[in-house]
Amino acid sequence: MKLLKTKALVLRSRPLGERDRLLSLLTLEQGKLSAVAPGARKIKSRLAAGVDYFTYGDFLLYKGRSLYTVNQLEVEMNFARIRGDIRAYACGMYLCELVARLVEEGQPVPPVFNLLLECLFCLNKKKVDGEILVRFFELKLLSLLGYRPYLTGCLKCGDEQGPFFWNNEEGAIFCRRCCPRTGEIFPFAKGTLALANFLLEASPERIGKIRAGVEQKKELQHFTEKFIQYWTTAGFLRGLAFLEEVYSYSRHKS
Ligand SMILES: [Zn+2]
Incomplete structure (x- = not known):
């Protein structure tokens, strides 16, 4: 054929x-x-x-x-509404770029197809928070492609109380005691960990209802970006840089 x-x-x-x-x-x-x-x-x-x-x-x-x-x-x-809104457009472009980078040519991946389609339908609605939707998409996509992040607590001792830290040399989250002192380290609040866990399990219809603070969103963005860079071969994501620019501009203005 x-x-x-x-x-x-x-x-x-x-x-x-x-x-x-x-x-x-x-x-x-x-x-x-x-x-x-x-x-x-x-x-x-x-x-x-x-x-x-x-x-x-x-x-x-x-x-x-x-x-x-x-x-x-x-x-x-x-998806006319995505095209008419610079923030939704930047989100949509990034989702497509991430799929283009992480999915291999010629291998059918129906769950990824459905995830992308559902997220584009979500983005096309007025009410959704694009940043939350993008984080949801990243976590789900990583999970579907076999890179599911360990988000239960400290990778080494299993502590679930925190506070937690991301270590860029290990590509994982640790508690204060276990976190290696080398490499780039940044705090990862317990609430952000809970949000990430929630997103990993959520269905796309729930995304419109989720609200998060600016700091929490920033922390989660930093985490998924570092995680993708550490564990995958995505390389520099132009769409992510554009998305961050668009959002920080609109935050500045409001
Ligand atoms: Zn620990």
């Missing part, structure tokens, strides 16, 4: 030559793959509407020797 009919989400969309676009897709059937959308840079193209970031739809792909080509596309959801 040279044709692949699948639901897919656009993770990335880049111009390719004068006429085409090169897409990175997360497909339900075949996982992550690259596909050319021929003629999609032309305004009149029937593909033009469906090749933007985080478009969700039914794709009919033709498999060539090294790349897929988009043959037909029926857009199911284009």
Whole structure:
């Protein structure tokens, strides 16, 4: 079979030559793959509407020797509200970047597909706190890909009372007594640990109801960032830097 009919989400969309676009897709059937959308840079193209970031739809792909080509596309959801809100947009871009970096090409990962889709639907609603949603997504994605963080307490002695500290040389959380004194260390409050645990177990529908303070969100952001850098091969995440910039700007203004 040279044709692949699948639901897919656009993770990335880049111009390719004068006429085409090169897409990175997360497909339900075949996982992550690259596909050319021929003629999609032309305004009149029937593909033009469906090749933007985080478009969700039914794709009919033709498999060539090294790349897929988009043959037909029926857009199911284009997440207009995400596109119209700079903060939601920055969140959505980052979720897609993280998936693009951490998921291997050509391996079906339906739970990751569903997680990303559910989170984009959440982001598309007005009420959700984007920062909380992003932390939820990071923790769930890490867990689905086999990097679930140990968040019960101190990694060494099992103490659950705290206070806790993240040690960047070990890539883990310790109590004051057990925390090695070398490497970058920063405090990780018991409440933040509880929030992280809650997010790890929560369903996407609950995310809209969760509230957290600025400091707690900052601490959790710092933790997930360091954790991802330590345990995965994601490397520098441009989307995360952009997201932090957008949020710190809007915090400054309000
Ligand atoms: Zn300990």
